[in-house]
Amino acid sequence: MQPLYIHNTLTRKKELFKPINESHVGMYVCGPTLYSDVHIGNCRTFTSFDIMYRYLLHIGYKVRYVRNITDVGHLEDEVAGVGEDRIGKQARLKQLEPMEIVQRYAFGFREVMSLINNLPPSIEPTASGHIPEQIEMTQKIIEHGFAYEKDGNVYFDVEKFAKSNNYGVLSGRSLDDQLNNTRELDGQEEKKGRLDFALWKKAKPEHIMRWNSPWGVGFPGWHIECSAMSQKYLGETFDIHGGGMDLIPTHHTNEVAQSVGCCGNAPVNYWVHTNMLTLNGQKMSRSLGNVFLPVELFTGMKLAADSPSATPSQAKLDGKHPLFEKAYSPNVVRFFMMQTHYASTLDFSNEALQGSEKGFNRLMESYNTLDKLTPSATSSVDIKKIQEACYAAMNDDFNTPILLANLFECARIINTVNDKKETLNVADIDLLKKIYKDFIIDVLGLKREEQSGKSVEALNNVMNLVIDLRKKVKDNKDYATADEIRNRLQESGIQIKDGKEGTNWTIN
Secondary structure, three states, rough: OOOOEEEEEEOOOOEEEOOOOEEEEEEEEEOOOOOOOOOHHHHHHHHHHHHHHHHHEEEEOOOEEEEEEEOOOOOOEEEEEEEHHHHHHHHHHHHHHHHHHHHHHHHHHHHHHHHHHOOOOOOEEEEEHHHHHHHHHHHHHHOOOOOEOOOOOOEEEEHHHOOOOOOOOOOOOOOHHHOOOOOOOOOOOOOOOOOOOOOOEEOOOOOOEEOOOOOEEEOOOOHHHHHHHHHHHOOOOEEEEEEEEEHHHHHHHHHHHHHHHHHHOOOOEEEEEOOOEEEEEEEEHHHHHOOOOOOOEOOOEEEOOOOOOOOOOHEEEEOOOOOOOEEHHHHHHHHOOOOOOOOOOOEEEEHHHHHHHHHHHHHHHHHHHOOOOOOOOOOEEEEEHHHHHHHHHEEEOOHHHHHHHHHEEEEEEHHHHHHOOOOOOHHHHHHHHHHHHHHHHHHHOOOOOOOOHHHHHHHHHHHHHHHOOOOOHHHOOOHHHHHHHHHHHHHOEEEEEEEOEEEEEEEO
């Protein structure tokens, strides 16, 4: 097996992947904060790590994939650590229990992950279910001299930590640079330094979610949650930690500091980050009105109703957004996402999605054709070489665009063999089937979208009628009309080919 290389944010270079335990991989990915519907950026991040998870399983590793759910401690101003708890605020506005808010959006999140065919993680811990672990970790950090308590709040002492450790090791930013770019905040006079962040917050009387602690009634800080949960399930040092690149400067930087402050060693060997999304070349933001949810893009997706007990499967069909000409199947959107490397910006546009739909259909049509190929005595193509190229692509930092290029080369070969222009023997046809199953289904997580039997039969009957009528037009030497029929079908995504054995058709 070829070696796997992963780009490590920590070292800013591709590194040979060597897990701590030879046949096992521990992977932690920062999950959603469930105070609203999952957005398309979440889908891109979690789909990227789903493909990594699938590939690690495919090449023989036993993987413990931990993806948390943040249900407490994520405040409105996540950088400064001030404002209301996001879930608590929704609970207050809707006059519900916080866990009702979490439960409602957990249904929606899991339904979207299922629709886009992401495998569930091995463990999906919640922050509220691991309060004792967070309190214990905070106590250890205090004992080691890197945190202090003030009026029921516990803060991590960044500047003291930085005297003996590189606080900006993950972001590549010096302490002075971070201090110069951090504003003074009113109401935080109890903090020793501007960069200090909360490990535990004293709960105000109106704060809904609260727990007893050695420092009084309060709730955990956002950053300590991931450190405590990853350590519990993966150990003090584990293999891979992932998330969106927006988490690097604050959340992940503070995770590193907390874990080192608690245990004295780096928590993660390989940090992996996905890039941001844009829409028609512009960064997505609510102020520009170009943020959209999966429900506004997916066909067959259902939007959560206003009732807090409603789940997406109980509400109305949507799949409409003013910025898009049509809705797309989750399969097509998943395919679109993997056409760009996870570490590169992904730009949504009508043209890109339409092109992805055609590409997905073309790849899946070749899958159907593969099942019907007639073997020859010999092969004119080296299929083993293409299989090796598929592995080389994924072993090069999970390079899905290059993998897809190799799979489309397979599609080209399948079509030329079907057209009797090249040959494949039984063994190579079986190898092609294995490549398609291994990489299209198992690694990339795409599904063969089968139409219902009646729909397929109806479409076949219609196309046979069109082909018969076109043949009569050609027999009458009305070639202009015959060409117009072919061109109009092409515009609709159906390609017809004239050959010695007659005319056949495929969906582009």
